[in-house]
Amino acid sequence: MSLIVMKFGGSSVGSVERMQIVAERIVERKKAGHRCVIVVSAMGDTTDDLIDMARQLNDHPPAREMDMLLTTGEQVSVALLSMAIHKLGAEAVSYTGWQVGMMTDSVHGKARIVNIKPRRILESLDQDKIVVVAGFQGITEDGEITTLGRGGSDTTAVALAAAINADLCEIYTDVDGVYSTDPRIVRRARKLEAITYDEMLELAHLGAAVLHPRAVEYAKHYRVPLVVRSSFTWNEGTLVKEDAEMEQGIVVRGIAYDKNVAKISIIGVEDRPGVLARVFTALADHNIDVDVIVQSGVKDGKADFSFTVSKEDLDKAIEVVNGLRGEFSIDEVRPESDLVKVSIVGAGMVSTPGVAAKMFDVIYRQGVSIKSVSTSEIKISCVIDGEKLTEIILALHSAFGLDASTEAFVGGPKERR
Amino acid sequence: MSLIVMKFGGSSVGSVERMQIVAERIVERKKAGHRCVIVVSAMGDTTDDLIDMARQLNDHPPAREMDMLLTTGEQVSVALLSMAIHKLGAEAVSYTGWQVGMMTDSVHGKARIVNIKPRRILESLDQDKIVVVAGFQGITEDGEITTLGRGGSDTTAVALAAAINADLCEIYTDVDGVYSTDPRIVRRARKLEAITYDEMLELAHLGAAVLHPRAVEYAKHYRVPLVVRSSFTWNEGTLVKEDAEMEQGIVVRGIAYDKNVAKISIIGVEDRPGVLARVFTALADHNIDVDVIVQSGVKDGKADFSFTVSKEDLDKAIEVVNGLRGEFSIDEVRPESDLVKVSIVGAGMVSTPGVAAKMFDVIYRQGVSIKSVSTSEIKISCVIDGEKLTEIILALHSAFGLDASTEAFVGGPKERR
Numbered sequence: 059m060s061l062i063v064m065k066f067g068g069s070s071v072g073s074v075e076r077m078q079i080v081a082e083r084i085v086e087r088k089k090a091g092h093r094c095v096i097v098v099s100a101m102g103d104t105t106d107d108l109i110d111m112a113r114q115l116n117d118h119p120p121a122r123e124m125d126m127l128l129t130t131g132e133q134v135s136v137a138l139l140s141m142a143i144h145k146l147g148a149e150a151v152s153y154t155g156w157q158v159g160m161m162t163d164s165v166h167g168k169a170r171i172v173n174i175k176p177r178r179i180l181e182s183l184d185q186d187k188i189v190v191v192a193g194f195q196g197i198t199e200d201g202e203i204t205t206l207g208r209g210g211s212d213t214t215a216v217a218l219a220a221a222i223n224a225d226l227c228e229i230y231t232d233v234d235g236v237y238s239t240d241p242r243i244v245r246r247a248r249k250l251e252a253i254t255y256d257e258m259l260e261l262a263h264l265g266a267a268v269l270h271p272r273a274v275e276y277a278k279h280y281r282v283p284l285v286v287r288s289s290f291t292w293n294e295g296t297l298v299k300e301d302a303e304m305e306q307g308i309v310v311r312g313i314a315y316d317k318n319v320a321k322i323s324i325i326g327v328e329d330r331p332g333v334l335a336r337v338f339t340a341l342a343d344h345n346i347d348v349d350v351i352v353q354s355g356v357k358d359g360k361a362d363f364s365f366t367v368s369k370e371d372l373d374k375a376i377e378v379v380n381g382l383r384g385e386f387s388i389d390e391v392r393p394e395s396d397l398v399k400v401s402i403v404g405a406g407m408v409s410t411p412g413v414a415a416k417m418f419d420v421i422y423r424q425g426v427s428i429k430s431v432s433t434s435e436i437k438i439s440c441v442i443d444g445e446k447l448t449e450i451i452l453a454l455h456s457a458f459g460l461d462a463s464t465e466a467f468v469g470g471p472k473e474r475r
Numbered sequence: 476m477s478l479i480v481m482k483f484g485g486s487s488v489g490s491v492e493r494m495q496i497v498a499e500r501i502v503e504r505k506k507a508g509h510r511c512v513i514v515v516s517a518m519g520d521t522t523d524d525l526i527d528m529a530r531q532l533n534d535h536p537p538a539r540e541m542d543m544l545l546t547t548g549e550q551v552s553v554a555l556l557s558m559a560i561h562k563l564g565a566e567a568v569s570y571t572g573w574q575v576g577m578m579t580d581s582v583h584g585k586a587r588i589v590n591i592k593p594r595r596i597l598e599s600l601d602q603d604k605i606v607v608v609a610g611f612q613g614i615t616e617d618g619e620i621t622t623l624g625r626g627g628s629d630t631t632a633v634a635l636a637a638a639i640n641a642d643l644c645e646i647y648t649d650v651d652g653v654y655s656t657d658p659r660i661v662r663r664a665r666k667l668e669a670i671t672y673d674e675m676l677e678l679a680h681l682g683a684a685v686l687h688p689r690a691v692e693y694a695k696h697y698r699v700p701l702v703v704r705s706s707f708t709w710n711e712g713t714l715v716k717e718d719a720e721m722e723q724g725i726v727v728r729g730i731a732y733d734k735n736v737a738k739i740s741i742i743g744v745e746d747r748p749g750v751l752a753r754v755f756t757a758l759a760d761h762n763i764d765v766d767v768i769v770q771s772g773v774k775d776g777k778a779d780f781s782f783t784v785s786k787e788d789l790d791k792a793i794e795v796v797n798g799l800r801g802e803f804s805i806d807e808v809r810p811e812s813d814l815v816k817v818s819i820v821g822a823g824m825v826s827t828p829g830v831a832a833k834m835f836d837v838i839y840r841q842g843v844s845i846k847s848v849s850t851s852e853i854k855i856s857c858v859i860d861g862e863k864l865t866e867i868i869l870a871l872h873s874a875f876g877l878d879a880s881t882e883a884f885v886g887g888p889k890e891r892r
Contacts, residue, residue, distance in 0.1 A: 108551070114491045126569050127554035130547035134525070137544035141533040144540070152543050156573075157618055178618070201574055201595070331711070358537040446694045 060225035065097040065215035070289035072102030097215040099194045100131025114385035121166035132192035150188040154196035162196035168207030173219040209270020220280035234288035235296035238460040239313040248462035253301035260403040260437040310404040310458040319397045320372040323364040326389025351431040401439040477642035482514040482632035487706035489519030498559035514610045517548025538583035549609035567605040572612035577612035585624030591638040626687020633690045637697035651705035652713035654875040665879035669719035675720025677820040677854040715809040727821040727875040736814045737789040740781040747776040767849040818856040
């Protein structure tokens with residue numbers, strides 16, 4: 059008998075009918091002798107509908123009140139799913155984030171989990187109940203309701219799995235696993251049997267929306283084995299774990315892309331110690347995630363550098379940088395927003411020479427110039443103009459030998475949380 | 476500067492536009508120098524929509540999960556209303572039932588408030604904020620979410636007013652006050668300037684749906700002055716307080732009716748001590764509210780008696796009574812369900828002879844026979860067949876001198892909570 063956390067995203071519970079299918083799947087697992095903790099997102103478009111209403115009343119609603127509003131979506135899901143499970147003759151009990159002691163910091167809209175007090179979950183499991191927990195939400199020490207931001211329900215699931223020492227955390231979604239790249243772009247994308255935490259982390263960070271990076275980080279840190287699989291088919295999913303074998307002759311596991319990229323170039327900034335640190339500290343203080351950072355040479359006592367942020371953070375980032383002009387001089391702050399980032403990922407890259415050169419060559423052959431590059435031991439990312447993204451992904455997928463012999467199963471719209 | 480609790484029902488916040496109107500009204504009060512605590516119900520049809528979804532998944536959803544589901548309705552309202560208030564430049568903070576320590580017993584679906592720990596409300600008031608609290612909901616000692624049942628938001632408002640020692644509790648609704656009877660039936664119903672707690676309690680108990688009896692009980696017990704008024708007009712409302720003057724020559728303050736009446740006659744029950752007590756204890760144990768009780772004479776060692784319950788409790792009540800057949804013999808349990816109760820209420824009745832006779836005479840002249848009668852110091856109720864209810868109310872209203880010289884303002888559909 060094992061202890062399993064099963065997470066279902068918004069489109070998996072998007073209607074009464076889907077809710078029933080999910081309930082059946084859960085009860086099946088329970089009857090097979092497993093102890094089950096379920097994590098659920100808000101139903102389908104609920105979150106968007108709530109956001110719409112909020113915007114009608116206030117174009118800049120307070121983040122605290124947005125959290126108060128949005129967390130109702132998951133609460134509705136857990137209550138309804140529990141009812142559906144009861145209907146099938148099994149006992150279920152639903153809990154909100156605060157009820158299961160999902161303690162977070164107080165950054166409304168993108169809070170981080172700091173601690174979990176799963177007493178009530180464990181008690182309910184001991185009473186042989188299926189426990190249904192609202193994803194995406196938590197509570198601060200002061201009793202304020204928070205949300206974890208995008209991918210929050212994945213994070214809830216993995217963090218709970220770690221907290222209760224679960225044997226497996228299954229992420230049910232609308233695709234049947236992790237692919238070598240987005241199957242909507244590359245029809246011959248291959249479904250991966252297994253992938254390492256680090257590779258998944260890079261893919262997740264790089265915009266392959268199947269799993270949220272924070273969830274993968276948690277899984278890696280606490281060694282929680284993850285499975286990504288479809289809510290709607292019985293296909294085997296993709297196992298995410300510490301070590302995953304590579305196929306003979308394959309160096310790159312997957313190709314990811316991120317369309318949500320904006321770049322800020324800071325031209326002619328005073329070159330003295332601490333200036334760079336000051337810029338990125340200020341951005342961090344405003345909760346702006348900074349990605350690819352490139353510093354070019356110094357000339358006439360002035361330096362140029364650039365970094366990327368998500369598009370929605372662009373305006374705020376420019377504001378923050380301009381706010382520093384009192385502290386040191388800057389000639390120009392230049393934003394660019396129609397960019398994408400394309401990346402190749404594979405644990406085997408570190409020991410294989412020429413991988414970067416091959417990537418740059420593929421991009422070059424499409425007539426596209428590379429704006430910034432960043433690398434790690436297991437990935438290479440290039441920031442480029444967005445126009446030829448599809449062609450470049452197709453070309454990279456072929457060039458690194460990833461094309462499968464059959465076309466991929468392509469599910470519905472991506473889960474949002 | 477006074478401290479005011481303002482309660483808005485579901486139809487008052489039934490749309491984005493109405494929410495804005497309510498927000499304006501609140502901010503006006505705040506600008507006039509008052510400290511304001513707002514209690515809100517779920518928006519318009521939200522509760523019904525949630526119930527519909529639940530029924531599609533489970534025809535007998537667990538009461539605990541229903542509470543989990545339904546309390547989201549008020550949480551949405553408080554968040555949105557706070558945003559609307561912020562938009563007008565005032566500071567507001569929303570709270571759920573559990574956040575403001577609305578402690579209840581654990582009877583899901585109709586919990587009773589046992590205690591309130593309003594620390595957070597008082598702190599927020601001290602910070603000069605408008606406090607917006609979710610009505611209808613509470614929490615048990617074990618951290619389970621509960622609902623207070625029908626009229627729950629009125630009760631929340633009054634209980635909060637008592638707990639924070641408010642100067643006034645205003646109940647905003649879709650009618651502009653308490654009327655001498657239902658203005659939809661009697662166009663010349665008169666709006667009452669003032670009414671006593673006891674009279675209001677009788678009217679509330681008797682089905683005048685403007686205020687929930689539990690809320691009035693609370694108000695009476697803690698001497699909270701109440702005002703019932705319209706969300707949509709600036710008309711003066713009706714003040715509910717300890718003493719209210721009667722007009723010269725008027726004995727009856729109002730006429731109420733209740734269409735939700737079923738009667739159970741228990742024929743030929745063994746006449747021995749304790750039997751009657753046993754029946755009503757069993758009903759109370761099943762949370763069935765019993766109203767007009769009549770015992771007729773004893774014959775051949777057997778007694779007949781009858782009582783009324785609400786229609787939705789009829790089946791359960793019959794089941795409970797039949798379950799007692801093992802303890803003593805009963806010849807017959809006879810249900811009747813198409814009944815109504817019509818009542819006249821007035822604090823002056825006790826000192827005026829002939830009021831009951833006049834009421835019976837009016838009913839008799841309509842050719843209707845009276846099935847049961849119950850009286851208190853300030854009211855007389857008759858259970859009758861429902862067919863001629865309108866004619867009887869009109870006739871009583873005239874006979875007791877209540878017809879106003881102008882027609883009443885009639886609002887939209889009644890609030891549910």
